[in-house]
Amino acid sequence: MSAATQFHTDADRTTADEPRRAFIRKALHGYEIKRDESKAAFSDWQQARDAAAAIKYEGVNRLDAYLREFEEKFTARGGKVFWASTSAQAREYIQTLAREREVKSIIKSKAMTSEEIHLNEALEQDGYEVVESDLGEFIQQLKHEPPYHFVFPCMHLKRDEISALFEKELGSAPTDSPEELTMIARRFLRRQYLKADLGISGANFIVAETGMISITENEGNARLTTAMPRIHIALVGIEKVIPKLADLALLLPMLAIGGTGQHLTCYNSMYGGPRQEGEVDGPEEFHVVLLDNHRTRLLADAQQRDALHCIRCGACLNVCPIFKNIGGHAYGTTYQGPIGSVITPHFRGLQDWKHLSAASSLCGACTEACPVKIDIHHHLLHNRRNAVAEKKVWWERIIWFGFVQLMSRPWAYRLSTRFAPLGQWLHPFLQNSGLDPLHAWTSTREFPQAATTSFGDLWRARKVGSK
Amino acid sequence: MRVTLFVPCFIDSLYPGVAMAMVKVIERLGHEVDYPEGQTCCGQPPFNSGYWDEARAVAERQLAVFRDAEVVVSGSGSCGAMFKVFYPELFAKTAQESAAQALSAKTYEFSEFLVSKLGVRDVGATFEGKVTFHDGCHGLRELGTKAAPRELLRHVKGLELIEMGEAEACCGFGGMFAVKFPQISTAMAEVKCNSIVETGVEYVVSNDSSCLMQIQGYLSRHSPRVVKSLHLAEVLART
Amino acid sequence: MSGDREAILGRIAEALREEAPRHHEHVGNGRHASAAPAFQQWLPPVGASHAARLELFSQLCEVLRTEFKHCANANAAAKHIAALAKEGNWRRIALHAGELNDAVAAHLPPTLDLMRIESGYDRDALESCDAGLTECESLVAQTGSVCVTSRSSGGRTLSVLPPHHIVLARENQLVADLTAAYAELAQKYGSSYPSFLGFISGPSRTGDIERILVLGAHGPRRLTILLVP
Numbered sequence: 001m002s003a004a005t006q007f008h009t010d011a012d013r014t015t016a017d018e019p020r021r022a023f024i025r026k027a028l029h030g031y032e033i034k035r036d037e038s039k040a041a042f043s044d045w046q047q048a049r050d051a052a053a054a055i056k057y058e059g060v061n062r063l064d065a066y067l068r069e070f071e072e073k074f075t076a077r078g079g080k081v082f083w084a085s086t087s088a089q090a091r092e093y094i095q096t097l098a099r100e101r102e103v104k105s106i107i108k109s110k111a112m113t114s115e116e117i118h119l120n121e122a123l124e125q126d127g128y129e130v131v132e133s134d135l136g137e138f139i140q141q142l143k144h145e146p147p148y149h150f151v152f153p154c155m156h157l158k159r160d161e162i163s164a165l166f167e168k169e170l171g172s173a174p175t176d177s178p179e180e181l182t183m184i185a186r187r188f189l190r191r192q193y194l195k196a197d198l199g200i201s202g203a204n205f206i207v208a209e210t211g212m213i214s215i216t217e218n219e220g221n222a223r224l225t226t227a228m229p230r231i232h233i234a235l236v237g238i239e240k241v242i243p244k245l246a247d248l249a250l251l252l253p254m255l256a257i258g259g260t261g262q263h264l265t266c267y268n269s270m271y272g273g274p275r276q277e278g279e280v281d282g283p284e285e286f287h288v289v290l291l292d293n294h295r296t297r298l299l300a301d302a303q304q305r306d307a308l309h310c311i312r313c314g315a316c317l318n319v320c321p322i323f324k325n326i327g328g329h330a331y332g333t334t335y336q337g338p339i340g341s342v343i344t345p346h347f348r349g350l351q352d353w354k355h356l357s358a359a360s361s362l363c364g365a366c367t368e369a370c371p372v373k374i375d376i377h378h379h380l381l382h383n384r385r386n387a388v389a390e391k392k393v394w395w396e397r398i399i400w401f402g403f404v405q406l407m408s409r410p411w412a413y414r415l416s417t418r419f420a421p422l423g424q425w426l427h428p429f430l431q432n433s434g435l436d437p438l439h440a441w442t443s444t445r446e447f448p449q450a451a452t453t454s455f456g457d458l459w460r461a462r463k464v465g466s467k
Numbered sequence: 468m469r470v471t472l473f474v475p476c477f478i479d480s481l482y483p484g485v486a487m488a489m490v491k492v493i494e495r496l497g498h499e500v501d502y503p504e505g506q507t508c509c510g511q512p513p514f515n516s517g518y519w520d521e522a523r524a525v526a527e528r529q530l531a532v533f534r535d536a537e538v539v540v541s542g543s544g545s546c547g548a549m550f551k552v553f554y555p556e557l558f559a560k561t562a563q564e565s566a567a568q569a570l571s572a573k574t575y576e577f578s579e580f581l582v583s584k585l586g587v588r589d590v591g592a593t594f595e596g597k598v599t600f601h602d603g604c605h606g607l608r609e610l611g612t613k614a615a616p617r618e619l620l621r622h623v624k625g626l627e628l629i630e631m632g633e634a635e636a637c638c639g640f641g642g643m644f645a646v647k648f649p650q651i652s653t654a655m656a657e658v659k660c661n662s663i664v665e666t667g668v669e670y671v672v673s674n675d676s677s678c679l680m681q682i683q684g685y686l687s688r689h690s691p692r693v694v695k696s697l698h699l700a701e702v703l704a705r706t
Numbered sequence: 707m708s709g710d711r712e713a714i715l716g717r718i719a720e721a722l723r724e725e726a727p728r729h730h731e732h733v734g735n736g737r738h739a740s741a742a743p744a745f746q747q748w749l750p751p752v753g754a755s756h757a758a759r760l761e762l763f764s765q766l767c768e769v770l771r772t773e774f775k776h777c778a779n780a781n782a783a784a785k786h787i788a789a790l791a792k793e794g795n796w797r798r799i800a801l802h803a804g805e806l807n808d809a810v811a812a813h814l815p816p817t818l819d820l821m822r823i824e825s826g827y828d829r830d831a832l833e834s835c836d837a838g839l840t841e842c843e844s845l846v847a848q849t850g851s852v853c854v855t856s857r858s859s860g861g862r863t864l865s866v867l868p869p870h871h872i873v874l875a876r877e878n879q880l881v882a883d884l885t886a887a888y889a890e891l892a893q894k895y896g897s898s899y900p901s902f903l904g905f906i907s908g909p910s911r912t913g914d915i916e917r918i919l920v921l922g923a924h925g926p927r928r929l930t931i932l933l934v935p
């Protein structure tokens with residue numbers, strides 16, 4: 001089944017699930033309240049957005065220079081950098097490293113890049129035990145299901161579903177307390193941290209100036225993942241680079257507010273190299289895998305390049321009426337929601353993924369929410385245009401040809417407005433049949449009664465009358 | 468002032484009363500209304516579908532029709548945004564670029580025209596009833612119109628304005644989106660209409676007839692009680 | 707081995723030949739970003755005086771569920787820790803060597819086992835400690851955060867593995883905002899930063915299940931900051 005057909009099927013199913021939609025809506029409403037509180041504390045949120053956007057613009061538009069600077073600083077302190085053009089290269093590097101270092105147990109903190117390159121599957125095939133440590137990711141891993149939302153992986157699940165899952169997979173006693181469920185996971189994962197010899201993380205930012213990566217989280221799982229195993233690998237998209245360490249003083253709060261609504265996330269950690277001389281712990285080896293995987297393709301599209309400014313906060317999903325109604329899984333992508341609909345066509349092919357750009361009312365709530373001011377909803381429009389420029393759909397072409405004939409000839413247009421009431425008089429005979437041209441509308445909504453006289457005709461009559 | 472009306476195709480044939488109401492309000496304020504023959508559609512349907520060449524062909528027509536207008540006023544925030552925001556992009560680097568920019572500069576959405584351009588808040592209207600206001604997304608986010616319609620409604624005698632929850636949420640119309648993805652579009656309408664019905668109002672008012680087509684379409688089929696949709700101009704026209 | 711370095715850098719250089727429009731300067735209400743954004747001014751105000759900042763910090767601690775306490779001296783701090791130990795039936799706490807840590811540790815009751823980690827430690831032993839006692843780099847008024855580093859705070863693990871993290875800080879370690887905290891780090895370490903820098907804002911938490919706040923997801927369930935003059 002094509003991705004587009006699958007999308008239609010899934011979206012039809014999920015939009016019919018009103019209880020789940022209400023559940024998601026309620027959760028995101030809570031987020032909005034908290035976010036607005038944190039925003040309100042700012043002296044000027046809009047100016048802060050401008051400044052954040054300017055930082056990301058600088059990073060992305062001098063990407064090569066900043067990546068070089070990062071590499072130089074990072075390797076000077078004993079870190080290793082691997083540049084991966086493709087997901088296969090990234091996977092192979094990590095698989096080879098795990099084999100050569102005789103790794104036995106792998107713990108992971110949240111990394112969407114690893115979802116992107118299907119790293120877990122590859123490592124599991126090699127026989128490693130790979131455990132996700134972020135609570136939401138851990139739950140999704142047990143459920144054998146991809147994350148529902150790239151910031152809130154299991155936001156669609158209710159506590160009884162999680163309890164049943166834990167009971168089945170971990171043998172724990174059923175409970176309806178989120179606290180107890182969290183503690184079950186905590187106890188299980190503690191053992192994994194102590195045992196793991198490889199920790200894999202993502203990163204929210206790459207800092208060129210000081211050769212560091214920055215990781216934002218609430219749970220402390222990333223801190224443990226990067227502290228305890230003897231090897232740390234961070235798998236990071238190349239676009240994450242920012243010029244200066246102190247830029248984080250703005251970007252960390254922006255990320256938190258966009259993401260969870262908190263004024264700052266619980267743990268914001270910067271890592272520059274493996275354990276250094278005189279330090280008591282930390283990994284012996286620290287590798288950063290810089291992942292391209294078609295990011296340079298998006299970079300080459302100057303008009304949409306700002307989509308690479310994305311800090312993956314999730315704000316655009318949280319406010320998106322499409323996301324709220326179809327849910328995260330219907331997208332069928334690693335990155336859900338508006339930003340996912342913008343970038344997935346660049347990563348995985350425009351013709352196969354253009355339906356996501358069409359599946360938007362272009363309301364612009366995403367753009368308004370984005371802390372780095374990406375022109376998200378206009379890029380959906382640009383994707384639509386680019387898809388057509390590349391390849392027109394024959395029947396659409398016929399429709400729009402007819403449309404142009406009608407709308408660029410006022411007499412033809414006027415004639416059509418006079419026939420509209422007639423068409424509508426005939427409509428009931430076709431309604432609910434396959435021949436009904438308005439079926440897509442009338443199956444769920446009433447169509448307005450066309451006026452017997454158009455405004456144009458009313459106006460002319462009025463003019464004649466007043467003469 | 469000589470005010471040139473832009474009556475988008477669907478208002479022309481489905482909601483002529485809305486355009487008539489605009490005429491009434493503007494004339495009542497002592498201005499002359501002009502409606503140039505030959506205007507059809509702003510070209511948004513093909514534009515939003517990615518068919519920009521086709522959109523341009525239709526849009527060119529409007530550039531010509533409105534060339535000599537002093538100010539252009541639209542009863543739909545969405546079609547207004549097409550003139551104001553998207554024409555300059557559509558015609559960028561073409562021979563008509565400056566014409567598109569000129570049209571953009573003189574186009575106003577109806578409520579914004581009354582409040583910002585004419586400086587009027589009280590148009591002398593009377594309307595008995597409880598209403599809630601729905602922000603059309605294009606008017607709200609492309610044109611930045613949020614306060615103007617509320618200012619106008621607040622000055623209508625007898626009218627009680629009750630804000631709905633999540634007033635800024637999209638109604639799910641989105642042009643072709645409504646028929647390409649009817650289930651998603653309808654789910655969005657459902658959420659919107661629930662917010663409307665919860666306020667207990669008798670009328671839902673908007674400055675965009677396209678949203679009202681969606682909202683009324685859903686309410687008529689599903690609402691447990693009668694809520695009528697009205698364009699802002701229709702409220703302001705009543706005395 | 708550095709992988710596909712040249713190919714990627716080549717593609718980037720090629721892509722960047724065309725300049726990108728600055729959408730962000732037009733999106734929204736047409737504001738313009740200043741060229742050199744001194745962004746601190748747009749962030750939440752922190753107050754001008756030390757007292758105001760201290761007050762803000764303490765308010766944020768409350769929001770974040772951090773226990774924040776002024777102590778008259780090292781002895782008083784030790785007393786507070788002893789009380790916590792008694793209440794929680796602690797047997798052992800872990801700590802690193804440091805001026806403030808040592809001063810406080812000297813006053814702790816002998817019944818409390820002290821596990822010193824500076825010359826290496828057993829992970830299971832650390833995991834079974836009841837609390838970790840660390841110093842810090844600074845406290846950040848604007849965000850209610852503690853800045854720790856692998857050099858000032860006993861490595862990476864001590865502040866996150868035990869179920870209770872106790873931070874000792876001096877009053878003059880309070881800084882206005884993250885910018886000031888970064889500036890201090892830069893001044894102190896130059897180009898040889900510790901391998902780990904972190905801002906801790908409250909005890910570990912999650913809201914992954916139905917958005918209900920649970921403390922102690924993976925890291926400490928409790929965070930206590932003791933401020934000595």
Ligand code: SF4
Pocket residue numbers: 258309310311312313314315316317339366369370371372373374376
């Ligand atoms: S596009 Fe903007 S709002 Fe969406 S995730 Fe990225 S940074 Fe956040």
